[in-house]
Amino acid sequence: MAGVSKVAPTPLLKDELDIVIPTIRNLDFLEMWRPFFEQYHLIIVQDGDPSKVIKVPEGFDYELYNRNDINRILGPKASCISFKDSACRCFGYMVSKKKYIFTIDDDCFVAKDPSGKDINALEQHIKNLLTPSTPFFFNTLYDPYREGADFVRGYPFSLREGIPTAVSHGLWLNIPDYDAPTQLVKPLERNTRFVDAVLTIPKGTLFPMCGMNLAFNRELIGPAMYFGLMGDGQPIGRYDDMWAGWCMKVICDHLGLGVKTGLPYIWHSKASNPFVNLKKEYKGIYWQEELIPFFQSATLPKDCTTVQSCYIELSKQVKAKLGKVDDYFLKLADAMVTWVEAWDELNPSGEKSVEQNGVVAK
């Protein structure tokens, strides 16, 4: 580019996107993100002891909620929001009034592309969300809407308009998002491979959605982005984003919404303690063997045309079919209902049918 303008350009979707950050510490990590986040609004969800003061660097526009705020705002329904677990971030999705959400962990820094340039993760997420998805047929040159790419020979023309994108799942350089057993076995493994691709997860295919670096269209899929019951008082942790991802994908497939993964990368700075993680995860590690087949075979009735109605239906199926795996899922199924009720309370005009959103149901 010839010359650098002294006036920063207005960032994409500046007034339509909130950045949600769950944290237990001072947010020094924001310094590195300043050029990319400073013009956006932040929603900080403080986890753990509400009397602790979280310092936010100067110049950021933010609102901060601690546990007392959550209890005050939601009353008894606050029970659906996890405590002492980053799953609490989903409270931020609920109180946002914006169309788009980007959520990021506070140990994630700006990554560099292979040319050494800082990656504007948020900008890439927005590009992903604003271009369609193609879940019905795989394009071998990946995202056909990127510059320099297109649909290849043999791609049906009737599918080339794609469908609206609900979720953009970004990746991580440096510390990969491994489970505790893999961390223990490969403590030194680092992700150094920059894969320059964005792709749609095909319809009917599940994937492990990580909450570290994630964006979504809140209007299209918000009520399905519940991060479950984790942490304090729960038998499990580190499955919050997975749970949300599986529920969300089943609902997106039903409603004709797309999910992308790939770019952007962030730099994940430090591995969490694998021994602590193992304690949080071990039930999930065997439960997931039953959860995946459950979600793979889950179908939603045709008359579920809103995210809310899909989510309530899914909660019933969780109760009926996963309750026998562990009583925890009975509690989780109830919390799913509470979550949707709380969502609708805070977002009174929020329940839109997919037709209203211009999305064609299958």
Place this chain on the structure above:
Amino acid sequence: MAGVSKVAPTPLLKDELDIVIPTIRNLDFLEMWRPFFEQYHLIIVQDGDPSKVIKVPEGFDYELYNRNDINRILGPKASCISFKDSACRCFGYMVSKKKYIFTIDDDCFVAKDPSGKDINALEQHIKNLLTPSTPFFFNTLYDPYREGADFVRGYPFSLREGIPTAVSHGLWLNIPDYDAPTQLVKPLERNTRFVDAVLTIPKGTLFPMCGMNLAFNRELIGPAMYFGLMGDGQPIGRYDDMWAGWCMKVICDHLGLGVKTGLPYIWHSKASNPFVNLKKEYKGIYWQEELIPFFQSATLPKDCTTVQSCYIELSKQVKAKLGKVDDYFLKLADAMVTWVEAWDELNPSGEKSVEQNGVVAK
């Protein structure tokens, strides 16, 4: 690496792989591939006028078949092999006695990776074929068996062994594999994006398989790699590899076999004439709108446990359901049967059930 050995190492699968090349011209392009192909056996399928002499550079080990050879070897069954179309390459798959096939077009050259190093495409295909596939759940860090990668958090442990890989689909730098309308609209578009990934096409997802740069396990899937009736005397061209890809994928999904796409890249040197291509493709462009839903909903009965029995069953469904699209599909369905008969004639011990191959049917 410290130093370069003066003795070339024995290449991977040297005695278990044939390179199949369909051509109408002298094979000067092999000069560029000499370091990578010289120790392998080539099967050259000469298309068009059999009296023309095709020159093969010195030092390559090859067998060459022209139309007279095909007619002599297959007799009346030669009708299933296309003439004046690169679809004739599948004759090479049939006469091979090896376990693996790599097929490449004669306008494909050695590509360079981003560091400027020549890409050994064949070596990458072999790596793809010798490591398992993971079609039942998407791994966000792509091929979990590559160095520096693994399964991410939330990936069910029961699925981490993967399943045998039947097909490795490679990509193209420079001229992308576009259809005629896209070529006409974007005559100057070149693929310059090197995406450093290999991934499994999920179960239930179809993709456009291109025959330019393709490898497969002949023992596992060979009889499904029929490139159909194209070219001389047929109403369609340039859908040979697509047809094979759709049939193959349905059968792989049924038999529990994996299909990968991504690396390796080759350098595709020149775009074919879009006007000529349009003439070949135009029926395919509207037929594919009915073919894709047909293949997406095709299911095979449980007692089809060999590739041959799956393929015969699929030919019946083609006849029953696509015959009404055009009479061409009645002829094609018959040719599919002829193909399998010819395959079994040339490969008398070829029909193995998936159990014999150690593959678990679903």
